[in-house]
Amino acid sequence: xxxxxxxxxxxxxxxxxxxxxxxxxxxxxxxxxxxxxxxxxxxxxxxxxxxxxxxxxxxxxxxxxxxxxxxxxxxxxxxxxxxxxxxxxxxxxxxxxxxxxxxxxxxxxxxxxxxxxxxxxxxxxxxxxxxxxxxxxxxxxxxxxxxxxxxxxxxxxxxxxxxxxxxxxxxxxxxxxxxxxxxxxxxxxxxxxxxxxxxxxxxxxxxxxxxxxxxxxxxxxxxxxxxxxxxxxxxxxxxxxxxxxxxxxxxxxxxxxxxxxxxxxxxxxxxxxxxxxxxxxxxxxxxxxxxxxxxxxxxxxxxxxxxxxxxxxxxxxxxxxxxxxxxxxxxxxx
Amino acid sequence: xxxxxxxxxxxxxxxxxxxxxxxxxxxxxxxxxxxxxxxxxxxxxxxxxxxxxxxxxxxxxxxxxxxxxxxxxxxxxxxxxxxxxxxxxxxxxxxxxxxxxxxxxxxxxxxxxxxxxxxxxxxxxxxxxxxxxxxxxxxxxxxxxxxxxxxxxxxxxxxxxxxxxxxxxxxxxxxxxxxxxxxxxxxxxxxxxxxxxxxxxxxxxxxxxxxxxxxxxxxxxxxxxxxxxxxxxxxxxxxxxxxxxxxxxxxxxxxxxxxxxxxxxxxxxxxxxxxxxxxxxxxxxxxxxxxxxxxxxxxxxxxxxxxxxxxxxxxxxxxxxxxxxxxxxxxxxxxxxxxxxxxxxxxxxxxxxxxxxxxxxxxxxxxxxxxx
Numbered sequence: 001x002x003x004x005x006x007x008x009x010x011x012x013x014x015x016x017x018x019x020x021x022x023x024x025x026x027x028x029x030x031x032x033x034x035x036x037x038x039x040x041x042x043x044x045x046x047x048x049x050x051x052x053x054x055x056x057x058x059x060x061x062x063x064x065x066x067x068x069x070x071x072x073x074x075x076x077x078x079x080x081x082x083x084x085x086x087x088x089x090x091x092x093x094x095x096x097x098x099x100x101x102x103x104x105x106x107x108x109x110x111x112x113x114x115x116x117x118x119x120x121x122x123x124x125x126x127x128x129x130x131x132x133x134x135x136x137x138x139x140x141x142x143x144x145x146x147x148x149x150x151x152x153x154x155x156x157x158x159x160x161x162x163x164x165x166x167x168x169x170x171x172x173x174x175x176x177x178x179x180x181x182x183x184x185x186x187x188x189x190x191x192x193x194x195x196x197x198x199x200x201x202x203x204x205x206x207x208x209x210x211x212x213x214x215x216x217x218x219x220x221x222x223x224x225x226x227x228x229x230x231x232x233x234x235x236x237x238x239x240x241x242x243x244x245x246x247x248x249x250x251x252x253x254x255x256x257x258x259x260x261x262x263x264x265x266x267x268x269x270x271x272x273x274x275x276x277x278x279x280x281x282x283x284x285x286x287x288x289x290x291x292x293x294x295x296x297x298x299x300x301x302x303x304x305x306x307x308x309x310x311x312x313x314x315x316x317x318x319x320x321x322x323x324x325x326x327x328x329x330x331x332x333x334x
Numbered sequence: 335x336x337x338x339x340x341x342x343x344x345x346x347x348x349x350x351x352x353x354x355x356x357x358x359x360x361x362x363x364x365x366x367x368x369x370x371x372x373x374x375x376x377x378x379x380x381x382x383x384x385x386x387x388x389x390x391x392x393x394x395x396x397x398x399x400x401x402x403x404x405x406x407x408x409x410x411x412x413x414x415x416x417x418x419x420x421x422x423x424x425x426x427x428x429x430x431x432x433x434x435x436x437x438x439x440x441x442x443x444x445x446x447x448x449x450x451x452x453x454x455x456x457x458x459x460x461x462x463x464x465x466x467x468x469x470x471x472x473x474x475x476x477x478x479x480x481x482x483x484x485x486x487x488x489x490x491x492x493x494x495x496x497x498x499x500x501x502x503x504x505x506x507x508x509x510x511x512x513x514x515x516x517x518x519x520x521x522x523x524x525x526x527x528x529x530x531x532x533x534x535x536x537x538x539x540x541x542x543x544x545x546x547x548x549x550x551x552x553x554x555x556x557x558x559x560x561x562x563x564x565x566x567x568x569x570x571x572x573x574x575x576x577x578x579x580x581x582x583x584x585x586x587x588x589x590x591x592x593x594x595x596x597x598x599x600x601x602x603x604x605x606x607x608x609x610x611x612x613x614x615x616x617x618x619x620x621x622x623x624x625x626x627x628x629x630x631x632x633x634x635x636x637x638x639x640x641x642x643x644x645x646x647x648x649x650x651x652x653x654x655x656x657x658x659x660x661x662x663x664x665x666x667x668x669x670x671x672x673x674x675x676x677x678x679x680x681x682x683x684x685x686x687x688x689x690x691x692x693x694x695x696x697x698x699x700x701x702x703x704x705x706x
Contacts, residue, residue: 014510021514029526135687143409143666150607150661152614155633155654162642162650173643221672221679228682264512264554271517275615279637289518290619293525301525305518312515 003324003331011317018309022302023077027063027070033298034062037090040296044093057087062298086306087299091291097303100288105307107176108284111200112273115207116266122208123215124258128251130216131223142220145213153272157206157279164202171202174281203273203280211269215258222254229253256327263316270312407673413666420660424472427465434458434466434627445648452648455639463632464652470628471610471657474544478609481548483602486555491594493556494563495586505560512553517615519550524621540623543616547609555601562597566590600671607661614657629653 026033037058041050060076080086086097130138165173172178177186177195186192226232227250235245274286281287285304292300324331428434437457445452451460493504523546528538566572567590575585591598610629616622617630618637636642636650673680 010506010509013506014513017510018514021519025522026526029523031526033526135683135685135690139683143412143662143669146665146669147658147662150611150665151658152611152618152654154615154618155650155657158633158637158642158650158654162645162647166642166645221676224682225676225678228678228685267513267515270515271615274517274521275618278619289521293521294620296525298525301522305522308518309514313513316513 004321007317007320007324011313011320014313015310018313019078019081019306020074022306022309023074026061026298026302027073032063034059036296037062037298040090041088041093044090054088057085058299061087061302081306086303089292089297089300091295091297091300097300100300101285101303101307104283104285104288105311107282108273108277108286109311111203111282111284112207112269114200115204116211116269118204119208119212120215120258120262123212124219124251124255126212127216127219127258128223128246128254131220131227131254132246132250134220134224134227142217145216147213148209149213149217151210152275153206153210154275154279156210157203157276160202160206161279172199175199176283199280199282203276203282206276207269207273210272211265214265214268218258218261219254222257223250226250226254256323259319259323259326263312263319266315266319267312270308274308407670409666410670413663413668413670416659416663417667420468420656420663421472423465424468428462428469431462431465432459434462436462442644442646442649444646451652452646454635454649455641455646460648460652463627464629464656466627467629467632467653468656470540470623470626471613471630471660474540474547474613474623474628475606475610477541477544478548478551478612479602479605481545482552482555482605482609483598485549485552486559486601486605487591487598488556489552490556490559491563491586491590494560495567495582495590497564497567501560504556508553508556508560511550512557516550517612520546520612520616521619521621523550524616528621538624540626540628543613543623544609547612547616548605551605551608551612555605558601559594559597562594563590566593596671596674600668600675603664603668603671607664610657610660614653629657 038050038055041054041058042048057080060073060080063073084098086101089095089097089100092100130141161173164171176199177192178199181195182192186196232245232249235249240249273284274289276282277284277286278290285308289301289304289308291297292304435458439449439453439457439459441453441455441457443449443453445460449459449461451464453459454463489504489508493501493508524543527542527546572585572589575589580588613622613628614630614633617628618633620634622628622630622634630653632653633650636646636653639646639649641647641649
């Protein structure tokens with residue numbers, strides 16, 4: 001049980017660290033983001049003075065004028081967060097940041113989640129096979145995967161768009177769904193779902209192609225290492241079928257480090273996807289982040305950063321729990 | 335990421351009882367590998383005598399320092415050639431190309447004899463931009479890789495060596511940095527810094543971008559280095575140095591770090607790849623260095639210049655191709671290093687191959703089993 005307690009404690013500390021980082025960055029780095037943000041909001045409000053409520057929200061998030069102690073600011077910041085108040089966006093004034101994020105988050109979670117699971121499963125299965133057939137021509141496949149691993153996500157996306165959308169005209173160029181067919185925004189219908197899936201194919205392909213190399217390579221290398229363990233020889237000597245050795249003995253053990261590294265790899269996928277969403281103008285959290293950064297919409301940027309971090313933390317946490325369940329050694333020695 | 339995992343694995347493998355226990359103090363890194371290989375070949379001997387003889391010969395051929403150096407395999411040579419060619423291009427290309435911001439050329443020319451890689455919308459020569467961009471990206475990659483390596487050593491090796499409270503604290507920080515996604519942090523920092531007045535000429539320079547990328551990407555190396563340092567700490571020659579009264583700093587830099595050289599090299603290379611990729615993404619979003627040209631800023635120009643929509647492939651394909659080639663070349667070098675750190679990766683496929691050959695020649699024992 002202490003394994004789970006330790007993990008929960010770790011994620012609580014990390015959660016606290018992420019929020020504190022979010023609090024400290026605009027205050028410690030040079031510049032005055034709160035003043036810039038308030039100026040932008042005033043302009044977005046057509047020059048009329050902002051409500052007291054808005055000003056308070058922005059100063060709580062980005063930094064108050066001189067005079068208030070850092071500790072008081074920190075308490076005010078936590079107070080705002082616990083109420084779910086992330087301020088008001090200036091690029092999409094007067095939409096609250098929390099509302100913009102909750103509209104964008106499902107797009108990214110579904111896209112990145114599905115693509116990552118496909119890539120992970122494919123990589124593990126193919127990697128296990130390549131590792132099993134070690135010493136054959138399949139070994140030459142391994143260096144090739146490094147090329148895919150080193151391709152920037154967004155560049156692969158650009159190439160896919162250039163070939164499949166601009167040249168061949170098969171897939172749509174931008175967007176998460178057909179905005180002309182559904183001018184009212186997302187709705188619950190089969191037609192909309194079809195449109196969304198159709199628009200997601202190229203982005204998902206980008207993620208799968210760019211991330212599969214890492215899984216494949218890691219699994220192959222672990223498979224090669226596992227195959228030279230003594231228990232495999234024993235299994236072989238017992239006369240077990242090769243198929244049984246491959247699936248029940250070698251693959252299961254070789255997959256454990258890949259599972260352990262899943263959460264960390266997820267960070268890379270999320271980072272790659274943020275930039276990729278810009279290429280496709282995908283209506284997800286990455287696009288929102290980029291919009292915020294380019295428009296110096298600091299409140300929106302802070303909010304999106306917080307949500308991305310918390311989502312990745314949550315995914316890591318779930319993965320840790322599953323890992324502890326799969327590999328009892330971590331529970332007892334970890 | 336995933337190949338890092340195998341490195342970790344091989345690192346913790348060193349902690350297994352017996353592995354490298356009889357190491358000669360003056361041959362720290364070569365010896366455990368030799369021991370591994372010997373164990374390997376001993377096990378093989380029970381399978382096929384011919385194979386055992388062959389791999390024992392292979393071990394004997396390894397010289398005193400052979401274990402420390404990557405073997406001259408096809409992977410290593412290919413990797414070195416690719417990386418060398420790109421580095422030369424980045425160093426010498428700017429000398430022969432026209433100024434990268436010379437707009438006296440026709441706009442959007444496809445590749446031809448006059449402009450090898452065509453021109454951009456503003457009439458810049460793409461070849462020239464590519465040469466300068468490669469130089470800029472390499473600079474950022476090297477600086478960020480170095481910063482990440484130094485921090486990785488600081489957090490990883492120190493934590494692994496000292497243990498106790500220091501280890502707990504350093505490892506906690508490392509793990510926190512590890513799970514907080516890097517690129518969003520870099521984006522946030524870049525967005526704040528680019529509008530700050532207090533930084534002078536440093537603001538939005540290549541150097542600042544490199545520092546930010548380095549500061550946010552060291553955690554992975556720290557984890558790997560900590561595992562290895564922890565296992566080295568228990569070796570006898572380190573204990574001997576401690577008994578002899580050497581200061582901890584000296585033990586770390588003289589006794590431990592030299593044995594981590596292959597790992598350090600691998601982590602540095604990984605850091606360079608990460609930084610080059612990170613810079614490309616950051617610049618593509620318009621958050622990169624403003625004064626200098628990098629492969630990322632080229633892609634950003636191509637994006638704002640509608641290169642994809644107008645079919646100007648010669649504008650956006652070369653920078654990405656260079657990044658991919660550089661990354662692939664560096665990864666290949668890392669593979670070669672990986673095979674030194676984890677000899678199973680090298681020996682097992684070779685043995686399997688040999689066994690398969692023996693089976694074909696009618697000398698083998700099994701023709702359908704896991705080793706066939």
